[in-house]
Amino acid sequence: MTITLSDTLSKGYLKLDPKTNPEIKIYVCGVTVYDFSHVGHARVFIVFDVLRRLLIKKGFKVKYVQNFTDIDDKIINKAKESGVSYKEVSENFIKAYLEDSDALNLLRADLYPRATEHIADMVEFIQGLLNKGHAYLSTDGIYYDVSSFKEYGKLSKIKKEELIAGARIEANENKRNPLDFALWKFYDQEPYFETVFGKGRPGWHIECSTMIRKNLGETIDIHGGGEDLIFPHHENEIAQSEGLNEKPLAKIWMHVGLVKFGKEKMSKSLHNVIYIRDFLRNYGPNTLRVFALSSHYRSQLEFSEEKIKEAVESWKAIEDAEYSLLQPFNINYDTDVSDIINEIDLAIKDLENDLDTPAALNRMLRASKKINQMWASLKISKEISEKLKPFQDLFNLFGFRLKEVSASERENIEKLIVQRNKLREEKKFKDADEIRKSLLGFNIKLIDTPQGTFWRKVEVL
Numbered sequence: 240m241t242i243t244l245s246d247t248l249s250k251g252y253l254k255l256d257p258k259t260n261p262e263i264k265i266y267v268c269g270v271t272v273y274d275f276s277h278v279g280h281a282r283v284f285i286v287f288d289v290l291r292r293l294l295i296k297k298g299f300k301v302k303y304v305q306n307f308t309d310i311d312d313k314i315i316n317k318a319k320e321s322g323v324s325y326k327e328v329s330e331n332f333i334k335a336y337l338e339d340s341d342a343l344n345l346l347r348a349d350l351y352p353r354a355t356e357h358i359a360d361m362v363e364f365i366q367g368l369l370n371k372g373h374a375y376l377s378t379d380g381i382y383y384d385v386s387s388f389k390e391y392g393k394l395s396k397i398k399k400e401e402l403i404a405g406a407r408i409e410a411n412e413n414k415r416n417p418l419d420f421a422l423w424k425f426y427d428q429e430p431y432f433e434t435v436f437g438k439g440r441p442g443w444h445i446e447c448s449t450m451i452r453k454n455l456g457e458t459i460d461i462h463g464g465g466e467d468l469i470f471p472h473h474e475n476e477i478a479q480s481e482g483l484n485e486k487p488l489a490k491i492w493m494h495v496g497l498v499k500f501g502k503e504k505m506s507k508s509l510h511n512v513i514y515i516r517d518f519l520r521n522y523g524p525n526t527l528r529v530f531a532l533s534s535h536y537r538s539q540l541e542f543s544e545e546k547i548k549e550a551v552e553s554w555k556a557i558e559d560a561e562y563s564l565l566q567p568f569n570i571n572y573d574t575d576v577s578d579i580i581n582e583i584d585l586a587i588k589d590l591e592n593d594l595d596t597p598a599a600l601n602r603m604l605r606a607s608k609k610i611n612q613m614w615a616s617l618k619i620s621k622e623i624s625e626k627l628k629p630f631q632d633l634f635n636l637f638g639f640r641l642k643e644v645s646a647s648e649r650e651n652i653e654k655l656i657v658q659r660n661k662l663r664e665e666k667k668f669k670d671a672d673e674i675r676k677s678l679l680g681f682n683i684k685l686i687d688t689p690q691g692t693f694w695r696k697v698e699v700l
Contacts, residue, residue: 240297242591244461245537247469247492248394252593255460255491257298264302264455265291266489268447268464268472269351271308272332273317276339277512279498279505282531282540283465285638286495286594288345289532290461292636293590305348306450307333310355310440315430325430329353339515343524344640352454354446358432361441361449364483365422373482377413380424381436383444385416388478394492395470420444420475444475451488452480462489466496466537467504496539505542513542522551523698525639529554532596532637551699553604560607561634561641562695563614564624569690572620576627582606583629590636603637606630617689642682642696652683656692659685 241256255263267287270276284305294301308314309329318325333351340347365381368374373387385391385399392399399418421442423434431438451459457480464473473492480488497504500511518527530550534540586602589595610627613619644652655674662671675685682700686693 242293242297243593244491244493245593246490247494248489253491255294255299260460261298262300262302263294263461264459265304265461265463266447266451266455266459267303267305267462268468269305269307270332270336271311271313272329272336273311273313274332275514275516276336277505277514278518278527278531278542279465279512281339281343281515281518281527282498283463283495284340284345285343285528285531286536286596287463287493288343288638289590289596289636290493290594291346292638293594296632296636297591302350302455303346303348304350304352304450304454306447307336307351307353308443308446309333309353310430311443329355335516339519342519343515343527344638346638350454352450354441354450357446357449357453358434358441360453361423361445362434362436364445364449364452364479365436367483368422368479371483373478374422375415379413380439380442381422382414382419383422383475383478383482385418385420385478388482390481391418391478392474394474394477397470420471422479444472445479447472448476448479448483448488451476452484457484457486457488459489461491461493463493463495466494466539469494493536495536496534498540498542500542522547523554523642525558525698526550526554528638529557529600532600535597536594553600554698556604556607556611557634557639558641558697559614559695560610560630561639563610563619564627564631566614566693566695567619567621567624568617568688570617570620572618573622574618576623579606579609579627580629582609583633586633587636596637599633600637603630603633642698644696652678652694656685656694660692 240258241254243252243254246253265287267283270280287303291301291303307329310325314325314328318328321328365374368383369376369381372384374381374383422445423436423439423441425437425439427438431440451462462473477488499505503509503511505512515527526547530547531540533546533550533553540546582602582605586599589599589602610619610630613623655678659671659674662668662674678685678694679700682697684695684697684700686695
């Protein structure tokens, strides 16, 4: 029943058991909403979606929070370029993110807190840091005094001296030390928030610390995000939260490897991003899930045509297997399928072992190919389909979802199939093939068998 996860902080493996720790609180750093989300973002959220599904399956009660950074220089600059308010920019891209999220079949978060909804909470948090001597007032804002937190660098495993030597930090005479970071910045020009500190806007790091404390408490079970957030974002969160609360911020720190183009990470600043919605238009959500999960979450993942082609072919096999179980033949056939069940059981164990999705996917592929061979041989009966329900459970655990078909679409497809079969009986094969080709244009694949013609709406032909 236990699930083992790697912890970035301790560099060890920690176990979660629903008997001793039945409720799991998870916070995953969300997107800054100034543009559409890309495949690198998708990988992070897909990984945590599968983790969440696994935890729920294993009997944990999960509270999952994922924030939106809805006030930021990038958002403000985008608003100026577009001639609209920063609120309009953030609202538009929050809407776009949720559309992408739903298209990917990501479970909605229990809560999507926004930075702008927590300004008063941030002010209270910052005041607490000032009172404890972890922060100081300067001419252009309020800064965190890194020298006041002895364990600074414990997450990234970099000493302060090395951080200072290697830091690419612009000189700022308002800071006591190069590594000190802004908790609150003073601004006279809008947008700003009127507070006891004066007009200004919050620093990025204080937003997440505050939203965690407000919505999940002082210590959470799992804190996650991309590996590029380890330093400085998560390191600074630890300094803030543990400096104020004097408790560990998170029991487990999980970081997902970057998606890379060659040697470069996928990044909007590098202009090498593939937006989620563009990928979905070309390949579909399940292919993106397979791609994102094809490498262990802690490893970096290269975006290449070869990798995408592999993901497409893998998804086709899994998709066919799911359809095969949903379309059993009207036959009396029963046989031992323990080898397939064993693959599925082992796939679950792979997921329980630090979310080893590539190993689990490989087992699912082996099971899929066996199921497809059985269906091609007319050996999938209702009894077999029922026995292989664990495959469908694993399918759902990975967050896969078949293409939806409306009632009217279904009716039209089945009318065309009847028409095609009639033409075939009349030996008008050319006309019958035209119907097949027209259905292919809507990703409808026809399969002729001795038990009739079956159809499947597929993601990629």
